[in-house]
Amino acid sequence: MGKQAQVAEGARYRKASKIIGIDINPDKFALGKPMGITDFVNPKDHEKPTHEVIRQLTGGGVDFSFECSGNLDVLREAFQSTHDGWGLTVMLGIHPTPRMLPLHPMEFFDGRRLVASIFGDSAVVWAPGEPFVIQKVQVEPPQKLEVRIKILFTSICHTDLSAWKGENELQRVYPRILGHEAAGVVESVGEGVEDLRSGDHVVPIFNGECGDCTHCRNPNTNLCARYRVDPFKSVMVADGGTRFSAVDGASGVRRPVYHFLNTSTFAEFTVLDAACVAKIPPAAPLERMCLLSCGISTGVGAAWNTAQVTSGSTVAVFGLGAVGLAVAEGARYRKASQIIGVDINPDKFVLGKQMGITDFVNPKDHDKSVHEVIRELTGGGVDYSFECAGNLDALREAFLSTHDGWGLTVMLGIHPTPRMLPFHPMELFDGRRLVASVFGDFKGKSQLLSFAEKCMHGNGEDKINLDGFISHELPFEDINKAFELLEQGKALRCMLHL
Known part of the structure; x- marks a missing residue:
């Protein structure tokens, strides 16, 4: 009663009202009771088939039956022991036999179902x-x-x-x-x-x-x-x-x-x-x-769908992990003129260049704040910034690195912190905007297919890397x-x- 006891334990955990154990070994009932088995049927004790005994015990059949022994004759009994209309039989035993299932197609039209776990x-x-x-x-x-x-x-x-x-x-x-x-x-x-x-x-x-x-x-x-x-x-x-x-x-x-x-x-x-x-x-x-x-759709989609990066625009990406680099790749595809990568790991710039990053800012290399560096690089701030590190201090720098009047900051990093946003309401009246993006604003089932096709085709700059x-x-x-x-x-x- 190995698998059988485990199934019974699972059914007990789910608060099944009646759990019937079937075995030819009467000693198994004592073992099964602690696992939740409420009734025990030994086929040797009955002249009628087991499924008839179970139907009598339950007033028509069980809701669920589980075949755990790997015996096709037992499987048939398990199937017939379920209630017509909704009964479900789950196969767990392995059947190393050339025999086919001992069930006729018409038996399934009674509403019983058979699946394998x-x-x-x-x-x-x-x-x-x-x-x-x-x-x-x-x-x-x-x-x-x-x-x-x-x-x-x-x-x-x-x-x-x-x-x-x-x-x-x-x-x-x-x-x-x-x-x-x-x-x-x-x-x-x-x-x-x-x-x-x-x-x-x-x-x-x-x-x-x-x-x-x-x-x-x-x-x-x-x-x-x-x-x-x-x-x-x-x-x-x-x-x-x-x-x-x-x-x-x-x-x-x-x-x-x-x-x-x-x-x-x-x-x-x-x-x-x-x-x-x-x-x-x-x-x-x-x-x-x-x-x-996850990563590519989240990053590329943030550039395409959330921010809607335009040709010739300027972009800053804070955090050059997979999502941040996917943002850069999406901005490159949209032909942004300047894509600034911000990270404390200088090795990321080499990798980032493949994804379209044109400039690299390492906060450790500057005495002034990152947003001041970016404003100087761009003549006032970028059109779009993306915070991909999940750091609220980086988010503030990303927000302040955008141009007043129209700058848009997109949050992609997850912030597992009780801290509130480090912004004063008045800062939003400068025309800067702050939004978050989930899964790149792609509708997963209806839009991912076309994105996948786009990733498969194209050459050079017109192909997602x-x-x-x-x-x-x-x-x-x-x-x-x-x-x-x-x-x-x-x-x-x-x-x-x-």
């Missing part, structure tokens, strides 16, 4: 700052309006680094599967999913788009009322539960494993709301499209090394191959 390798973090553990995680089938994806490539962002460390107390939900920048293939879809099917090439998007709410129908925002990004949410929208479970190495008990940013991509298989999955062209290279899940953002490529099992590289400032984007 998958076990895949995932990088689980069990406590803040602890090393990731690569282990087998049970990944439930997708429920209504959900999608299960096989991840092929995933990369690491500073948001993952912050969540791994548990820097924000409200994000300290463990065990958890982090990751939100990835690309893969649809493995299966849940009920009601019509725009995706098995085999589709997709990227997960942390800022979802249902397409039906007031926000999604408004062209002026990319924030969905139901599926917008929420760094503190750790469960699925449909039922407030998780689709992952794993055995705790310390206790040997199977526990729920929580989600992250609507995506959880540090996993061989993951389950997402369909609203958080964007289809990409089948010819697109998945290892490059992975970058569109995706290759330049990938500094390292490692196997998935080296995820802890990848986090070290990012934390030490040695990696821009580290691509993990699953």
Whole structure:
């Protein structure tokens, strides 16, 4: 009763009212009771089939049945033990046999459903700052309006680094599967999913788009009322539960494993709301499209959609990580005449030149404030500034570096601090403006496909330089090394191959 006991424990945790255990070993009932099993059926004790016994016990059949033994005859009994109209059978046992499923197609027209629960390798973090553990995680089938994806490539962002460390107390939900920048293939879809099917090439998007709410129908925002990004949410929208479970190495008990940013991509298989999955062209290279899940879309989109950088304009970018360099790349594509990069790491200028940066300002090299340096460089200030470091002091410098009368500052960095904005209301009356950008103001499902196509085509200055953002490529099992590289400032984007 290994898997069976773990399923029972999960059902007990979810407060199921009746949990029936089936086994030919009567000793298993005593073991199962602490896990939540309320009734025990030994097939040897009954002349009638097990499914008939269960239907009598439950008044028509159970809502859910789980086949954990890997026996096709038992699978048939499990399927028939569920209630017609809505019963769901989940296969967990492995069936090493040439036999086909012992079910007739007509049996499914009674409303019963059959799915398989998958076990895949995932990088689980069990406590803040602890090393990731690569282990087998049970990944439930997708429920209504959900999608299960096989991840092929995933990369690491500073948001993952912050969540791994548990820097924000409200994000300290463990065990958890982090990751939100990835690309893969649809493995299966849940009920009601019509725009995706098995085999589709997709990227997960942390800022979802249902397409039906007031926000999604408004062209002026990319924030969905139901599926917008929420760094503190750790469960699925449909039922407030998780689709992952794993055995705790310390206790040997199977526990729920929580989600992250609507995506959880540090996993061989993951389950997402369909609203958080964007289809990409089948010819697109998945290892490059992975970058569109977060950093590239966020940075390029901030230049294109949020600021709407124009040809001949001047730009300052504060913080030259992947997002900041993506802003520069977007401004270069829009033919900005001057793009000033601001960073305390002088090595970033060499990399930044590839993305269009024309001038570099290192705050350590100047006695005066950065905004004064930039005003001198530009004859009064830039047209657009972008704060990508998540630092409120840098944000103030970015704001003051813009030209009075029309300057626009865009916030992209996340500020995990109780501090308020370091601005006086009167400073806004000089005509400078301050806005924030989420996912580059792209509507993920409806607009990412065209952005992906744009990234695939073009030459020279008319092509988005995706290759330049990938500094390292490692196997998935080296995820802890990848986090070290990012934390030490040695990696821009580290691509993990699953």
